[in-house]
Amino acid sequence: MVNCVSFSDCESPMEISDFNNAECNKQPVSFPVPPKEVADALRVSSGLNVLPPEQLARVIAHAEQLLFHPGNVVFDAGDVADRLFLILAGRVEITIGSRRNILGPNQMFGASAVVGHDHYGAVARAIDETVVLVIHQADIKILTASDKNLESWAYKRLLGLSHPEPIGKKNSSLRDSDWMELGGWLLTLLCPAVILWWASSHDVKTTIALFLAIASATVLMWLFNLVDEFIPGVFAIVAVMSLGLAPPNVALSGFMSDGFFMAMGVLALGVLIVSSGLSYRILLLLLKHFPDGQPWQNLGMILIGLLLTPVVPVTNGRVALVKPIMLDLIASLHLAERGRAATMLASSALGGVTILSAVILSSKSSNFVVYGLLPEQLRDQYQWLGWLSVAAVNGAILLLCQAVFSYIFFRNDERPTVMRDALEIQLRVLGPLSSREWGAIAGTLIFTLGVLTESIHKIKTPWLGMGLMFSFLVLRLIDKEEFRKCIDWALLIYLATLVGFGATFSYLGMDRWVSVQLGLLGTVLHDNLMLFLFLLSLGMTIIRFVLPMSPAIAIAATILMPMAEAQGISPWIVGFAILTLGEMWFFPFQSSQYLQLREMPDGRPVFDEGRFLLFNGIMNLLKIAALYLSIPYWQKIGLL
Amino acid sequence: MKTKLRLWLIMAFVVGATGTIVLYNIHRPRLLIIHSSASENAQMRPINRGLRDVLRDKTQFSIRWYYTGLNSIGSKHLAELESVRVRSLISAMQPDVILAVGDEVQEYVARHYANDPRIKIVYCAVHEDVAPYGLDHATNATGSLMTPPIEALTEMLQLMGQQLALTKPIRVLHIGDKTDDVKDDGNYMARQKWAKLRFIGNEYVGNFEEWKLVLGRVEKHADFIVTSEYRTLARSSSDPALVPAQEVVDWTVSHTPVPVVGTRSQYVMDGGMLAVGASLYEQGKEGGNIAIRLLEQHTSPREIPASTSKEFVIAANESRLKEKNLYLPDIYRALARASNNYFQ
Numbered sequence: 001m002v003n004c005v006s007f008s009d010c011e012s013p014m015e016i017s018d019f020n021n022a023e024c025n026k027q028p029v030s031f032p033v034p035p036k037e038v039a040d041a042l043r044v045s046s047g048l049n050v051l052p053p054e055q056l057a058r059v060i061a062h063a064e065q066l067l068f069h070p071g072n073v074v075f076d077a078g079d080v081a082d083r084l085f086l087i088l089a090g091r092v093e094i095t096i097g098s099r100r101n102i103l104g105p106n107q108m109f110g111a112s113a114v115v116g117h118d119h120y121g122a123v124a125r126a127i128d129e130t131v132v133l134v135i136h137q138a139d140i141k142i143l144t145a146s147d148k149n150l151e152s153w154a155y156k157r158l159l160g161l162s163h164p165e166p167i168g169k170k171n172s173s174l175r176d177s178d179w180m181e182l183g184g185w186l187l188t189l190l191c192p193a194v195i196l197w198w199a200s201s202h203d204v205k206t207t208i209a210l211f212l213a214i215a216s217a218t219v220l221m222w223l224f225n226l227v228d229e230f231i232p233g234v235f236a237i238v239a240v241m242s243l244g245l246a247p248p249n250v251a252l253s254g255f256m257s258d259g260f261f262m263a264m265g266v267l268a269l270g271v272l273i274v275s276s277g278l279s280y281r282i283l284l285l286l287l288k289h290f291p292d293g294q295p296w297q298n299l300g301m302i303l304i305g306l307l308l309t310p311v312v313p314v315t316n317g318r319v320a321l322v323k324p325i326m327l328d329l330i331a332s333l334h335l336a337e338r339g340r341a342a343t344m345l346a347s348s349a350l351g352g353v354t355i356l357s358a359v360i361l362s363s364k365s366s367n368f369v370v371y372g373l374l375p376e377q378l379r380d381q382y383q384w385l386g387w388l389s390v391a392a393v394n395g396a397i398l399l400l401c402q403a404v405f406s407y408i409f410f411r412n413d414e415r416p417t418v419m420r421d422a423l424e425i426q427l428r429v430l431g432p433l434s435s436r437e438w439g440a441i442a443g444t445l446i447f448t449l450g451v452l453t454e455s456i457h458k459i460k461t462p463w464l465g466m467g468l469m470f471s472f473l474v475l476r477l478i479d480k481e482e483f484r485k486c487i488d489w490a491l492l493i494y495l496a497t498l499v500g501f502g503a504t505f506s507y508l509g510m511d512r513w514v515s516v517q518l519g520l521l522g523t524v525l526h527d528n529l530m531l532f533l534f535l536l537s538l539g540m541t542i543i544r545f546v547l548p549m550s551p552a553i554a555i556a557a558t559i560l561m562p563m564a565e566a567q568g569i570s571p572w573i574v575g576f577a578i579l580t581l582g583e584m585w586f587f588p589f590q591s592s593q594y595l596q597l598r599e600m601p602d603g604r605p606v607f608d609e610g611r612f613l614l615f616n617g618i619m620n621l622l623k624i625a626a627l628y629l630s631i632p633y634w635q636k637i638g639l640l
Numbered sequence: 641m642k643t644k645l646r647l648w649l650i651m652a653f654v655v656g657a658t659g660t661i662v663l664y665n666i667h668r669p670r671l672l673i674i675h676s677s678a679s680e681n682a683q684m685r686p687i688n689r690g691l692r693d694v695l696r697d698k699t700q701f702s703i704r705w706y707y708t709g710l711n712s713i714g715s716k717h718l719a720e721l722e723s724v725r726v727r728s729l730i731s732a733m734q735p736d737v738i739l740a741v742g743d744e745v746q747e748y749v750a751r752h753y754a755n756d757p758r759i760k761i762v763y764c765a766v767h768e769d770v771a772p773y774g775l776d777h778a779t780n781a782t783g784s785l786m787t788p789p790i791e792a793l794t795e796m797l798q799l800m801g802q803q804l805a806l807t808k809p810i811r812v813l814h815i816g817d818k819t820d821d822v823k824d825d826g827n828y829m830a831r832q833k834w835a836k837l838r839f840i841g842n843e844y845v846g847n848f849e850e851w852k853l854v855l856g857r858v859e860k861h862a863d864f865i866v867t868s869e870y871r872t873l874a875r876s877s878s879d880p881a882l883v884p885a886q887e888v889v890d891w892t893v894s895h896t897p898v899p900v901v902g903t904r905s906q907y908v909m910d911g912g913m914l915a916v917g918a919s920l921y922e923q924g925k926e927g928g929n930i931a932i933r934l935l936e937q938h939t940s941p942r943e944i945p946a947s948t949s950k951e952f953v954i955a956a957n958e959s960r961l962k963e964k965n966l967y968l969p970d971i972y973r974a975l976a977r978a979s980n981n982y983f984q
Contacts, residue, residue: 178646181646182645182649185649185650186649189649189652189656192656192660205700206700207699242665243665244665
């Protein structure tokens with residue numbers, strides 16, 4: 001049962017210390033918020049909605065509803081952190097130093113109580129007549145013991161990773177996205193039906209019509225971001241298999257592919273490197289040992305991203321790792337907010353984790369999709385090291401461009417120095433290397449050596465990765481729970497289904513059909529690669545305005561790579577160009593990584609967004625230029 | 641409101657997709673391929689290759705493969721039980737077309753559906769005739785019959801005769817076990833014209849002792865022996881245990897003074913010298929093509945006359961040939977190699 005207490009009879013604004021004041025608690029009033037609305041708020045609240053309903057139901061029995069008048073303080077900085085709050089009605093202003101954030105219904109605050117801080121670091125004050133649901137310390141412990149999601153939410157909130165945008169803006173954007181979603185579902189429903197109806201009157205083979213209907217629904221789900229990225233792929237494969245459009249060895253070929261197992265092995269290595277704390281230790285060591293001066297600090301930031309690129313095969317995962325470091329660095333160096341130095345550091349942070357994404361095979365799922373679409377004989381050739389060696393020149397050009405152009409573009413007079421004492425303390429807190437960290441170091445060394453010496457031991461990279469994963473499991477460096485939760489199974493399914501979808505596309509002869517339809521493009525590809533790359537750049541830029549990066553790359557690769565093979569051009573070059581160009585983005589909505597980096601508690605990025613985007617635009621042009629500049633190298637090694 | 645609308649749209653999509661899939665599958669033409677063998681063994685592989693080659697892009701059909709093992713079930717009772725199992729499957733699946741591969745499937749399965757208006761039957765890899773199974777006049781059955789390639793066999797034996805410097809008309813004797821297949825082949829051979837050769841008759845034997853006896857005195861009567869099947873030979877009149885095919889062939893090759901040529905490529909795989917047989921690949925391909933016509937064009941089986949094998953395969957063992965002072969011209973050797981039937 002929910003205890004409802006009103007403070008309407010208190011004359012002065014309430015502070016948290018007053019909650020236990022008998023004077024104020026003695027006259028409870030009727031229920032200020034109906035139970036249904038409380039239940040709805042619990043179900044949609046971003047911190048609580050992931051918890052098991054039975055746990056929530058159990059805990060809610062001890063929760064209280066409190067009413068605050070405008071201007072009342074819910075808690076002050078320095079108050080004992082022993083309660084978690086969920087806003088049921090009204091608004092609350094959270095103030096941390098000079099930063100201000102306004103929260104509204106269904107949003108939670110008081111994350112310090114969840115992560116075990118002794119005191120609150122912020123001030124929470126009611127703006128309107130506000131009703132909050134209060135969850136007490138004992139219940140918080142029950143919730144965090146049964147599920148780590150609440151704790152994870154709290155850490156993100158404290159790190160500023162999941163702060164909502166200001167209420168007015170959020171509500172309006174929610175409305176927009178709601179309508180977009182409804183429109184998306186409507187199209188997903190209607191488009192396949194229209195295709196089937198059209199095909200029935202145009203003498204199109206039934207199997208082709210069905211595949212087109214499936215493909216349209218899949219692409220629309222991606223286009224409108226209706227579900228998680230991997231789900232449309234699952235739909236496509238389930239539909240293909242249920243309709244018998246392709247045999248299992250074709251439709252499910254992604255689950256048997258080298259890329260699938262290579263990704264699984266690398267993910268396991270990444271899990272160990274991150275969860276053991278090794279990656280964080282390396283970040284601190286790099287910052288500590290790099291010389292003072294902006295070029296070095298930025299180089300360090302880029303290097304951190306580069307080190308994470310091969311072992312964390314999800315770009316957003318890498319951004320999540322470097323963002324706190326970037327924020328810490330901006331704060332500890334006292335860089336001017338939204339100044340050029342802070343913007344350069346932000347650019348280096350994002351550049352470091354993304355710039356070699358196409359160059360290093362294990363850096364993102366799209367690379368594995370392109371790898372899976374390569375002919376079998378080329379897959380052997382372009383395993384991890386082979387891929388790197390042919391893409392290296394392109395990567396080197398991009399790195400050089402990032403370094404030189406960011407130095408010129410963000411030139412400034414700030415003279416920041418690293419707070420080495422703080423880093424020293426952080427490293428001492430970490431203590432000596434743990435056994436898991438040693439395991440991660442050994443795993444990385446073995447993997448690297450194994451890849452470099454493949455010509456001697458003849459063990460292919462996927463099986464090297466899987467062997468390492470087996471070793472981590474048998475040595476209990478990764479336990480069953482971690483294996484279940486930390487390996488990105490959704491990414492693996494996404495990767496496997498995309499490869500299977502591409503194989504089905506070819507199996508049904510759609511690649512040949514598309515080649516015929518795009519005959520002119522095939523001729524251009526054969527006769528004039530320079531012009532083809534220009535057209536591809538143009539096409540990918542347009543596609544990226546309507547499709548997220550991964551689906552855009554997958555669709556373009558599925559269509560164009562077989563065409564390249566048919567035209568006698570290396571499909572790897574076309575696949576690599578698609579990967580590089582698919583990463584181009586101009587507006588924030590096109591890049592989830594940028595949005596993640598930008599997201600701040602007060603909704604305003606710590607860097608100059610306009611300058612950042614302008615620099616990003618320049619880098620996009622340089623990406624195209626790097627492709628052209630790589631052509632002589634590819635010609636020299638006989639790829640062209 | 642919007643949440644409900646969204647939910648309704650998602651539900652409509654899921655129900656629509658599921659409904660489309662179910663409806664499509666319900667109306668998909670169904671083909672059941674029933675094999676006489678228990679699995680895809682060496683003998684069946686060429687047939688399956690032919691079937692898969694023509695059915696590969698026919699994803700609009702719902703195709704199911706079933707291996708009965710009827711050709712290796714020793715007891716009639718067990719064969720009847722298997723027959724019941726297959727018929728139960730047919731009753732559940734309700735295929736539009738049954739593609740029955742091999743004689744045993746006709747005997748134990750297809751014959752039960754002769755003149756059934758709901759099911760069309762395509763037979764293939766059947767020796768000589770389907771009359772014993774009641775399918776010759778059935779309105780719902782057609783297919784492809786497998787007969788020994790007499791012309792090719794005649795040419796080959798004439799060539800061998802020249803190599804052995806035989807001057808008189810070459811005398812050919814057919815020997816095999818007492819199965820219906822062998823008798824069908826024997827009858828077929830007896831009816832054919834053998835050009836300059838003289839077919840002197842059939843010898844059907846029940847056990848290995850008889851086999852040895854016949855082959856022991858054959859030199860006086862025949863210049864070449866042609867053999868079709870020998871897998872059901874008992875050890876002796878008193879011992880019903882079956883003699884392994886390799887043992888039969890080993891003995892035959894080493895004890896028979898005249899060259900022995902098989903009419904099935906399996907003979908060479910069992911250790912024989914040379915075989916000239918009907919192409920099983922062609923049987924599979926032909927059977928598959930007829931099934932496609934029936935399923936796609938809704939043609940009546942009566943409109944498609946039964947075909948007989950036109951293509952042949954050669955299987956050869958070079959060392960065995962040398963033992964008899966024979967050799968295979970390059971063109972035949974290439975043919976044998978092309979079908980992976982050339983052994984050194």
